[in-house]
């Protein structure tokens with residue numbers, strides 16, 4: 001084992017969360033300005049059993065809870081590399097807030113797998129990477145679609161259908177996406193379990209919402225291809241209405257979403273699993289400063305600007 005490094009990004013789901021778990025498509029973006037890196041370094045000979053993790057950056061206790069899944073993933077990686085006795089230091093440096101719908105657990109898994117493959121100087125395919133990440137994501141979320149890890153490991157916005165399709169998708173030439181953090185933790189497992197429970201208890205009520213999200217995502221792909229951000233904004237609003245009806249929005253998310261719309265956003269919605277976490281707003285470039293100011297005045301703990309890459 002040598003010293004190995006790996007990186008990944010925060011992910012933002014533009015449209016399609018939750019329904020993606022049930023086979024509908026989703027569109028998600030890696031946010032390259034919000035990154036995570038992992039560095040693994042072997043401990044000197046004779047020190048075998050030590051597994052150390054040093055977390056820096058914005059990681060908090062929530063992230064440490066997630067570490068159980070990552071520890072399991074690492075144990076399996078070491079068995080795979082036939083080096084299960086090797087001690088090492090693992091350093092994760094992250095700018096991602098955890099439990100805010102930005103995919104911090106998937107980004108950690110992706111960077112860790114890349115770091116171990118680098119440490120054992122082994123080529124890593126995307127499929128193998130996503131299968132590895134699925135191990136810790138399953139431990140944490142139960143039924144992950146795989147969208148988070150697929151996006152955290154991507155360089156470009158992704159069109160994703162669970163187990164079927166993963167490809168880059170073009171973004172609009174204008175407009176900006178604002179990402180605002182409610183400051184409230186949202187736990188993916190709780191939200192995904194809630195939706196599953198509702199679908200089981202009242203499928204006639206909730207199944208059409210899942211189907212409608214899928215339809216909105218397909219229409220969003222068309223709007224993106226046609227560079228029509230006004231329609232895209234309307235589709236984000238429709239998606240938010242479906243997600244709220246599924247029960248995964250929250251008063252804090254609703255408040256920031258309304259503030260963005262009232263200050264001129266084309267559309268706004270929660271992003272990720274919801275019940276806390278972040279919201280996104282699609283806006284014209286010249287409207288963004290007004291919306292950012294309004295979101296901050298409405299107690300968003302942080303606001304990021306995401307500028308679409310068009311190439």
Ligand code: MEV
Pocket residue numbers: 016017018019020021101103141143144145146147148188192272273
């Ligand atoms: C969480 O970031 C996205 C969800 O759709 C869950 C998943 O896709 O596994 C809520």
